[in-house]
Every structure is written in C-alpha cells, then in structure tokens.
Amino acid sequence: xxxxxxxxxxxxxLKQNITNRNLKGEQFDVDAFxxxxxxxxxxxxxxxxxRALRNIGAQKTQKPSSEEIEKGRKVKEQxxxxxxxxxxxxxKWQLHMDWFPNITHESMPIGSDESxxxxxxxxxxxxxxxxDAQSHLDxxxxxxxxxxxxxxxxxxxxxxxLKGDAALLHxxxxxxxxxxxxxxxxxxxxxxxIVKSRPLYGTGYFPAENDQVYELTQxxxxxxxxxxxxxxxxxxxxxxxxxxDMLDGNNLPIKYAGVSSCFRSEAGSWGKDVRGIKRVHQFxxxxxxxxxxxxxxxxxxxxxLEIEEEILQELGLTYHVLEMCTGDVGLATHRxxxxxxxxxxxxxxxxxxxxxxxxxxxxxxxxxxxxxxxxETVYPHTISATxxxxxxxxAAILDTYQQEDGSVIVPEVLREWVGKDVxx
RNA sequence: GGAGGGAUGGCCGAGCGGUUUAUGGCGCAUGCCUGGAAAGCAUGUGUGCGAAUAGCACACGGGGGUUCGAAUCCCCCUCCCUCCGCCA
Numbered sequence: 001x002x003x004x005x006x007x008x009x010x011x012x013x014l015k016q017n018i019t020n021r022n023l024k025g026e027q028f029d030v031d032a033f034x035x036x037x038x039x040x041x042x043x044x045x046x047x048x049x050x051r052a053l054r055n056i057g058a059q060k061t062q063k064p065s066s067e068e069i070e071k072g073r074k075v076k077e078q079x080x081x082x083x084x085x086x087x088x089x090x091x092k093w094q095l096h097m098d099w100f101p102n103i104t105h106e107s108m109p110i111g112s113d114e115s116x117x118x119x120x121x122x123x124x125x126x127x128x129x130x131x132d133a134q135s136h137l138d139x140x141x142x143x144x145x146x147x148x149x150x151x152x153x154x155x156x157x158x159x160x161x162l163k164g165d166a167a168l169l170h171x172x173x174x175x176x177x178x179x180x181x182x183x184x185x186x187x188x189x190x191x192x193x194i195v196k197s198r199p200l201y202g203t204g205y206f207p208a209e210n211d212q213v214y215e216l217t218q219x220x221x222x223x224x225x226x227x228x229x230x231x232x233x234x235x236x237x238x239x240x241x242x243x244x245d246m247l248d249g250n251n252l253p254i255k256y257a258g259v260s261s262c263f264r265s266e267a268g269s270w271g272k273d274v275r276g277i278k279r280v281h282q283f284x285x286x287x288x289x290x291x292x293x294x295x296x297x298x299x300x301x302x303x304x305l306e307i308e309e310e311i312l313q314e315l316g317l318t319y320h321v322l323e324m325c326t327g328d329v330g331l332a333t334h335r336x337x338x339x340x341x342x343x344x345x346x347x348x349x350x351x352x353x354x355x356x357x358x359x360x361x362x363x364x365x366x367x368x369x370x371x372x373x374x375x376e377t378v379y380p381h382t383i384s385a386t387x388x389x390x391x392x393x394x395a396a397i398l399d400t401y402q403q404e405d406g407s408v409i410v411p412e413v414l415r416e417w418v419g420k421d422v423x424x
Numbered sequence: 425g426g427a428g429g430g431a432u433g434g435c436c437g438a439g440c441g442g443u444u445u446a447u448g449g450c451g452c453a454u455g456c457c458u459g460g461a462a463a464g465c466a467u468g469u470g471u472g473c474g475a476a477u478a479g480c481a482c483a484c485g486g487g488g489g490u491u492c493g494a495a496u497c498c499c500c501c502u503c504c505c506u507c508c509g510c511c512a
Contacts, residue, residue: 004472044473048481055481058442058493072492196502225486225502246434371434371452377470 001364002100008037017103020326022112027099036093043086050079098207102361105298105335109325116325117338123309124318126342131404133345136395137276139402140166143424146277158266160277162394165423169397169410170284170390172417177286177388178259180311184303186257186288191237193260194228199240202366204332204358205232211267234258235384238289243366247291252370252380253300254291257387260284277391278350284390290383291368294360297381301335301357304385308339308353311388314413317396318342320349334359339386341396352392355385 007014011030018028026032057064057072064072109118140146145166151159162170182188194216200206205213214230231237238258247254262285273279288307290300305321312319324336336356340349360379363369369377401409407424415421 041473044481048473051482052480054493055445064442064492066492069492074492076492223487223501248434 001097001361002102003360003364004037004097007033007100013103014100017101017326020104020110021101021329021331022327023101025099027096028101029096033093033096033100036089036096040086040089040093043082043089047079047082047086050075050082054079098201099331101331102334102359104326104329104333105357107323108329108335109323110327111325112327114325114328116327117322118325119320120323120337121321122318123313123320124316124342126318127344127400129344129402129404133399133402135276135345136278136343136398139398139406139408140276142406143408145398145423148276156281158274158279158281160280160391162277162390165418165420166394168418169394169414172414173388173390173393174259174284174286175417176314176413177311178257180307181257181286181288181387184255184307186255189234189238189241189256189258191231191234191241191258191260193231193234193237193263195231195237195240197224197227197229198243198366199231199236200229202243203236203239203362204330204365205236208331212264214263214265230263231260232264233262233285233384234260234287235289238287239291239362239368239382239384240366242291242368245368247368247370247380249293249370249372249378252291252293253296256289258285258287258289260287262389277395280391283392286387286389288383288385288387290385291363291380292383293372294378294381297357297359297383298335301337301355301383301385304355304383305337305339307387308355308385312339312341312352315393315397315411317393317400318344319352329356332356332358332361334361334381341393343396343399345399345402350392350396352389352396353386356383358382358384 002014007030011034015030018030054072054075057068057075109116111117134142137146137148143165145163147161147163148159151161178188197206200210200213212232216228216230217226235258237260238256241256242254261282263282266279266281269279288304290297290304292300309319309321319339319341322338322340324333324338329336334357336354338351339353339355341352342348343350359381362382363379368380370380372378397411397414398408401411403409403422407422409422410418410420
C-alpha cells in the first residue's frame with residue numbers, strides 16, 4: 001500500500017508507474033481515485049463537524065432537556081445519512097488503494113513482460129554433454145528418485161513423490177541452506193502454513209493474486225476472520241509475525257529464515273513447465289526475510305543476493321541474475337532480482353531464487369512501525385529472498401551432474417546428508 | 425469440542441452510561457538544575473485532516489447495534505488464560 005499523501009502530491013508518478021507496469025483496469029484509474037478522494041475528504045469533513053456538534057451536546061449536558069434531546073436526535077440522523085454515503089465512497093476508495101502498485105526502483109528496466117528483464121550477471125559454464133543427456137524427470141524415473149505417476153493418482157497433477165536419494169537430496173539442500181543463513185545471522189523460524197486472510201492481504205497476495213491461493217474453509221456465510229488459507233511462501237507468515245507491532249529501531253535489521261512447505265494453486269499456468277517437478281502445487285523452501293530501515297534496504301537486498309549466489313556456487317550450478325522489469329513483477333515489488341539456473345540438457349534457464357525489496361508496501365498494510373531517532377514513526381522496509389527450494393534445485397542437480405553411464409554425481413557440499421558421492 | 429474469566433496507549437494498570445478532552449505509574453524525549461551525571465522539578469510522548477505549538481474528528485481486541493450521549497449496555501467474530509475432554 002502506498003502513502004495516501006504521496007499519491008495526492010505525486011499522482012503523475014503513480015500514473016507513470018502504472019503505465020510502466022503495463023497494468024490495465026478501472027482499479028488503476030488514478031484520476032477516478034483522486035475524485036473519490038476529494039469526495040471522501042468532503043464527506044469526512046462534513047461528518048466530523050456534525051460529530052463535534054454531537055459531542056458538545058453530550059459533554060455539557062448531564063441532564064439534558066427534552067429540547068436538547070430532540071436536537072441531538074436530529075444530529076444523529078444527519079450523521080447516519082452522511083456516514084452511509086461515506087461508507088460507499090470509502091469502499092471504492094479502499095479498493096483503489098489495495099490495487100495501486102508499489103513505486104518501482106529507478107534501476108528497473110521498463111518492459112511489458114519477461115522479455116524486458118535484464119541479465120546483470122552470469123556465473124559458471126554452460127555445460128555441454130558429449131552424450132545423449134536426459135531431462136531431470138527421465139533421470140529421476142530411471143533411477144527411481146521421482147514418481148509423478150503415483151502422485152497424480154493420489155493427489156492430482158503437479159505433485160510428486162521424491163524417493164530415496166532424491167528425498168535425501170531434499171534434506172541435504174534444506175540443511176545446507178539452513179546452515180548458511182544461520183551463519184549469516186538469521187533466526188530460524190518454523191511458521192504455521194495455515195493463515196487467515198490478513199497476512200495474505202498484508203503481503204499483497206490479496207486481492208491481486210488470490211487465484212494462486214488454496215482456501216481451506218468453505219461456506220458462503222462464513223466470516224472473513226474464520227477463513228483459512230495455505231501459505232504460498234513462509235514470507236506471508238513471517239512478515240505478518242510483526243503485524244501491529246512497534247519494533248525497536250535499534251534492533252533493525254531483523255532477519256528471519258523461515259522453513260516451510262509452500263502451496264500454490266498455479267491457476268493460469270496451464271501448459272507451463274508441465275513435465276516433471278519444475279512447477280508443482282507443493283514444495284519446500286528456506287526463505288530469508290528482512291525488516292530494515294528505509295535507508296538500508298537496498299544494501300540488505302544485495303546481501304541476500306550474495307547469500308543466494310554463495311549457495312548456488314557451492315552447489316556448482318551455473319546461474320545468471322536478472323534485473324526484473326516493470327512488467328514482470330507483482331504489485332508489491334519495489335525492486336526484484338531473479339536468479340535462474342542453467343539446465344544443460346534443456347539448454348534453458350530455470351528460476352530457482354527471487355529477491356525482492358518491497359519497500360514499505362507490506363509494513364503499511366500490516367501496520368508494522370518503529371520509532372526513529374527523532375521520535376518519528378516509520379514504516380520499515382521488508383525484503384523477501386529465497387535461500388533454497390527443494391524441487392527445482394533437485395531438478396537442476398540431476399540435470400547438471402548426470403554422467404554418460406546414467407549415474408548422477410552428488411555435489412560435494414551435500415554428500416554429508418546424502419551419504420554417497422554418486423547416485424545410481 | 426464443552427464451561428468459565430479476560431483483551432485499555434511503547435509497557436504496566438484504573439475506570440464498568442454523562443468534567444475521562446482516556447486517571448495514575450514506568451519507559452522515552454526536551455528543558456531547568458549540575459563541573460559532569462544521578463536524583464529532583466517542568467513540559468511533551470496514539471492516529472487522521474491541517475502550514476499550525478490552531479482547531480476538529482477518530483481511537484479502549486475487530487465489526488455491528490441500543491442511546492440525546494458508550495471504554496462502560498446488547499449481538500457476532502478473533503485471540504489469550506483456567507478447568508474438562510481428545511491427542512502426536
């Protein structure tokens with residue numbers, strides 16, 4: 001959510017930002033919003049004047065005369081009428097506020113889709129096999145590591161069984177990443193994976209991306225407070241951990257590493273990455289969350305990238321880093337880098353990590369503040385970045401480390417968990 | 425799941441229909457005092473609109489209602505505590 005006074009003072013900046021992001025729809029109509037905002041101010045002023053009248057009447061009259069009671073009754077009716085109007089205007093006003101995107105960072109390229117993303121770094125060699133290389137799924141099925149047939153029967157499409165050494169690879173990756181982030185000063189958190197709607201609203205998944213979310217509750221008359229959802233990332237629970245909190249500014253940055261399963265309905269992604277375990281409804285992730293001062297968020301975003309790169313380098317996976325463009329990021333994003341790993345058998349990149357500076361977009365929605373040295377209330381910036389996930393890195397390892405004899409070399413840093421040097 | 429008891433500012437804690445415009449304390453900030461500090465004293469210390477140290481409104485877990493007037497009464501919801509039940 002944006003600061004309302006920022007919008008009032010810089011409507012052109014917001015309009016330009018909406019254009020840059022290639023957003024379309026009534027909810028992004030800034031002029032209509034400003035009209036509503038004006039109307040809302042007028043009605044608010046009006047209703048506040050009447051309330052003042054009511055308060056004066058109520059304060060000075062211990063035993064009101066029947067005349068005074070009659071006067072109060074009239075004021076009450078007027079208040080109700082204006083409040084009803086205000087409620088309608090306010091709802092429309094809020095809808096715009098909920099949909100307006102964060103202002104993007106100046107270094108983000110302007111583009112309408114993923115083709116506008118800019119490669120800012122490449123690390124490692126693009127491996128060339130001198131034998132007939134297989135995809136991660138073919139390797140996984142041949143070595144009895146991945147079973148998507150059984151999971152299809154049991155859970156539906158886009159689920160998987162990770163078996164035997166692949167399950168050990170999973171634990172290895174998670175443990176390896178946990179070791180890395182705790183060494184870097186993150187407090188480890190195991191959050192709930194079922195949340196209410198407010199954390200999802202607060203982290204920008206509602207209303208904009210609600211088609212990605214699994215809802216557990218049913219019934220049309222259910223109160224919003226009683227609805228429950230599966231998290232798509234531990235970010236949703238971890239950032240919300242501090243909702244309505246007044247943080248101690250001296251403790252910033254706060255760094256949490258969340259470990260959880262993540263659930264995504266993947267609506268609207270039909271046909272993308274269908275084969276194997278590249279895009280599934282359930283995966284596991286170690287996520288890094290920062291709460292920082294506005295001045296330092298960019299520096300910590302770089303720190304997060306450094307950690308991500310260190311993890312991939314030690315796994316020996318070839319990757320590149322993308323500066324995401326304005327048209328390929330969510331509404332909450334201020335700046336975002338994606339890290340993609342090279343799949344040599346497919347001759348293609350696959351996203352394994354993302355790293356976002358959300359500025360104060362989340363903290364405003366979740367009412368997270370701290371007092372700075374001048375005693376002013378400040379909304380901290382939040383950063384969300386992937387340390388590791390299980391499925392895609394496993395796919396990348398199988399692909400990258402396959403050998404001509406059909407076996408797969410285990411990356412050195414994972415051997416203590418997998419218990420062997422070679423699978424198969 | 426059942427039965428009770430609770431939720432008040434950064435924190436603690438009064439108030440239970442009308443000088444409460446939220447008492448009091450702690451913490452914090454600023455000033456006075458001091459060689460410096462502590463102590464003491466004074467002032468300030470929720471949010472919005474606003475140029476404003478002007479005003480007004482809002483705010484007592486959230487939402488709705490009753491009333492001329494609600495932190496206070498009623499209804500719904502959430503969370504916490506105690507006991508019972510169930511259970512890795």
